[in-house]
Amino acid sequence: MKQGILEKVQMMAVWFLFLGSSGITEAATNPHSNLQWQGYQQCMTCHETQAMEMHGSSHYQWKGPALYTVNGPDLQGKLDTALNSYCVAILGNWNACGACHVGLGTMPTQESTTAQLQNIDCLMCHQKDYKRKKVNGVFVPDTANMTITMDQAIQTVHKPVRANCIQCHAKGGGGDNNKRGDMALAHATTADRNFDVHMATTGANLDCQKCHTTQNHHIAGRGSDLRETDLDVKMTCSTSSCHVGKSTSTGHSSSDINHHISRVACQTCHIKTYARNAADTAADESTEMYRDWTVPEWNAALNRYEPKIVRGSALKPEYRFWNGTNWNYSIKDAAIFDTTKGTYPTSRPEGGINDPNSALYPFKYKKANQPYADSLGVLVALDTSVYFSTGNYDNAVKAGLGNMGYSTNSLYSTAETDTYQLITHEVPPKANALNCTQCHTSSATQMNLKNLGYVMKGTSSTTCIQCHGQKSIPDYKTIHDKHVKDKKYDCSWCHDFSRSERGLIMPSTAKDTLPPSITVFSMATSSSSLIVPVLSLTATDNVGVTGYLLTESSIKPSATSAGWSPGPPSSYTFASAGSKTLYAWAKDAAGNISNSRSATVVITLSSGNPVILF
DSSP states (O other): OOOOOOHHHHHHHHHHHHHHOOOOOOOSOOTTTTTOOOOOOGGGGGGGHHHHHHHSSHHHHHHHETTTBOOSOOOOOOTTBOOSSOOOOOOOOHHHOOOOSSSSSSSOSSSSSSSHHHHHHHHHHHHHTOOOEEEEEEEOOGGGGGGHHHHHHHHTSSSOOHHHHHHHHHTTTSSSTTSSHHHOOGGGGGOOOOTOOOTTTTTTTTGGGGGGOOEEEEBBBOOOOOOOOBBBOOOOOSSSSTTTTTTSSTSSSOHHHHTTTTOOOOHHOOSSSSSOTTOOOSSSSOOOEEEEEEEEETTTTTTTEEEEEEESSSSSOOOEEEOSSSSEOOOOOOOBTTTTTTTTTEEOOOOOOTTTTTTEEEEEEEEEEEETTTTTTTOOOOOOHHHHHOHHHHHHHHHHHHTTSSSSTOOOOEEEEEEEEEEOOOOOOGGSSOOOOHHHHHOSSOOOHHHTTTTSSSSHHHHHTTSSSSSOOOOOOHHHHHIIIITOBBBTBBBOOGGGGGBOOOOOOOOOOOOEEEEEEOOOOSSSSSEEEEEEEEEEEEEOOOOEEEEESSSSOTTTTTTTTTSSSSSEESSEEEEEEEEEEETTTTOBBBEEEEEEOOOOOOOTTOOOOO
């Protein structure tokens, strides 16, 4: 069973302490101005503390405490547990996958040895004009493609800028904007405010750290498909310096919008589409929507075989309720088939319409066709080093099975997988935000609210007559304003969910015509006594259950019949032994009687047992 959040936070603190973490004070002057390049280990001369911090971070470890992942081990990450629908897994191909790692080629270990600390490439994050290349498995400066010398590089180190972050984060999944869908190389330099008003040079021109809080080389922020938490600080759009008060119930000019604040994330209204093209780049900022590993294609630009990839542009998100936790597939997990989607999920956001901690968020939804071991019931982390170099799918799958510790002769087929990924970048100017009719009308084009749980709890004829006779149903806004804005009726009066935080009420004078429903009723199947315990009895009602009754007759009682009790009875006393059937009923304040639910018991009395009747 997973640990609780508090236990996980405590574990996270121990993890960081074990790996090394402490604060620094930036010098007022530039201590690097006269340095000459002597090799990567040079940084350690003065910055061992910072190296220890970096060594313990997710950016170096590629794993960490999985505080908000509801399944799997306590420490998770791409290094050794993650399997996804993009490049599948690192297993077997560290040489290529490590190109974005902030190390020099050696895989990270938890022990902060001198060799591990000297393996950290500080310039990856602290010099935007630095480039590197791999020679014999080790990264070295690529001065031929740099505009400055290595002496100049270390003399002008700086805090990370967008270009430092984007060089890796935009190229996840093997290409520009392949993986995230809302993070492209264009974000480093674009002036197109309509592409991203926060990062455009003509917009807010924000560096990543403006939103992603950093402490001792640990960074806040994680998508729904990321396993580990690097810095457990909640991100928000509304701070003392950005969008002040917008997260409050009075932060927007419209009361209708303010009602959405607690249940709808900012991104949902402010990012209508993702994977849009920036107006000032020649590149295509489309994103990967499907990957088929069974169809290898030669990629001349990368000089390797790639699976067939289908891309998409200007895409509408898929919407889900998310409470900040997520389910993620790990290597060697039993694969779970989703009958609704017809896929094997690799990442899913947790939450629901009735979860008080959930809000509606936008997600990229992406599929892939990848190997599945039938006899083992697991997704196969095919060896991408074999696939990229040869294009031989069968050999790559068999090598992957071997890497996982299975027989290379294990039978396998293919499976369609899917992934949900949080969309949070590419925010255009506020004038482009969604309007009410794009979501709330019968002809809404942005999202299907019924699929998200916004449905009537019954037919209009059974729901409306709770208060009045059947009437024609006007447009959404008219009917919603009349019942919620004017009469202050709680959502649960007409729907299967409530919004208690809004202080709404249940109608006190409404005509209630819906009967309760007995959902569970059971008692012991055999008894040596005429007094038989009731094991469970529960009922539900649109307003409230006010009475319970047990009878030996299947004829529906009246609301005034004798024997009704305000709560579920704990037992029933029969008059004689034998096979007996008991019927449970429930009523509400309006006198509506439920249908019955029955249970049967066989009573056998021993010859010496007295019969006691109360």
